Amino acid sequence: MDRIPILKLGNALLVTIQVDMHDRLATALQEDLTEKIVSARARGVLIDISALEIVDSFIGRMLDHIAAISRMLDAETVVVGMRPAVAITLVELGLSLSGVKTALNVERGMELIKRRLDETEVADGDDDE
Amino acid sequence: MTTRSHASLFATILSEHGPQILSAWSDRLKSTGALASGRLREAELQTQCRTVLELLSTAIAGGLDAASPNYGPLRDVLADVSRSRAVQGFTPSETATFVFSLKQPLFEAVSAAEAGDPSTVARAVQDITQLIDALGLYTIEVFQKSREETIIRQQREIAELSTPVVKLWDGILALPLIGTLDSQRTQVVMENLLESIVAQTAEIAIIDITGVPTVDTLTAQHLLKTVSAARLMGADCIISGIRPQIAQTMVHLGVELNVVSKATLADAFALALKRVGRTVVAVKARELPAG
Amino acid sequence: MATTTSDRMEVRSSDDVVRVRQQVRARAVEVGLSLVDQTKIVTAASELARNMLDYGGGGVTTIEVVSDGMRRGLRLVFEDTGPGIADIELALKDGFTSGSGLGLGLGGAKRLCNEFSIDSKPGEGTRIVCARWK
Ligand SMILES: Nc1ncnc2c1ncn2[C@@H]1O[C@H](COP(=O)(O)OP(=O)(O)OP(=O)(O)O)[C@@H](O)[C@H]1O
């Protein structure tokens, strides 16, 4: 079965979803990401969905799960590039993805992750002293 | 005589006397002023008449029911004619006259062909009347619908024009809403805002409703949905200028605007600048260290 | 109401759900629905096709381009011969799920369409019809 590639970018992981995923592919991605966060010691996960033409409740739930899992593994998930029509539809569907951070594009998402890391690093540093 | 053989009688008459019917029809049209306004050229009118007659003679061979599939191509052409008349600014009656004025030439052709048989002529006149009336009403219906579509389209365009999304700063957009917000208009405006967020890579959008006299539940919901959609895309919204009455109504309606809101557009802008890491400083204060 | 084209698609696997989405999209473009409306009907189709697969044991989707006079639209029919839905009102409630979902699919699909109806008999199956007009 095909799998969606996961790239390592500094201490973050980047996933670009470019195909209309069937459900098994989405589930596989969730599993792969979980393992990769641990093996790559990633602190952030960027999921670029700018190519996606729809997000239904299944994909929405997957995004929510990935965010929750990565939080437990001490990594921040940011979903980037959701299209306006997709966002309008998702709101109408009733999904708010309140546990997921969002950004306009990969660059902004990366900044968001960096800022979070800096904040926690400072906090950790304070603890040490 | 059965309807079917009547139909074949008409088909024969149309094919044998086609040219005469065509010229009688277009003469009538011209004498009733079809070309008077100058909106329609003679050649165009001729082509339309010829096409309609040709399709009518094909359709009629299969029966006299204007709603049947045989008449599909004819109805399509009539619909095109109607729509173009609507666009060219003709009145409904001018448009219907196009079809109705075919009646007389057809009556004349039938009377001439069946001169010896008054009862056939009487029946034929009745059938022609029914058929042409049905086709004429169809053109009026299409005319009406296409006018309605034009109005809806224009309303949409006006809604877009009357609510431009303005860029206040790099990454900061404002949508100053003025006038009554119905749910149709809100939808158009909000779609525009979300598109602009993408086009300008704007992190913050200020929706200013200072100029909105009232907000009903449905509109408030649209506003909230827009804020949620913007968040999913990675942008934040600030609502500014909520009038006291609106705040009261909304609480009364049980609608809670669970979003960041500021009293004025200026306050919202200041907050937005802060969020993108900018600040407004008095010119003097900045000049002091330099001088 | 006249039907211009009609596609009949079996839904037996999650790949079929993807195919349904793609075909609904193609027809929605053909009908001339706006981008937002296309997205809404495709999303509704995805929810209903998946429900049919998850709860109805698979079924058939019919995609029809319809017109009434001048208005064109898309009508979708989802039919399965599964266990049926005992309490339709409850199933439509946001948050109700008998599986492990979020319980948003059915109610959400209804909100995403202009017309929506469910016809179901326990033990015999479920038939859902929805439409989106231009
Ligand atoms: N075709 C069907 N046949 C039988 N039961 C169905 C069918 N479709 C839906 N249901 C029932 O209705 C319930 C609600 O469906 P809905 O799509 O709203 O939620 P879900 O599928 O459980 O979760 P989600 O769609 O949010 O992932 C389902 O849990 C199921 O019990």
Ligand SMILES: [Mg+2]
């Ligand atoms: Mg479902």
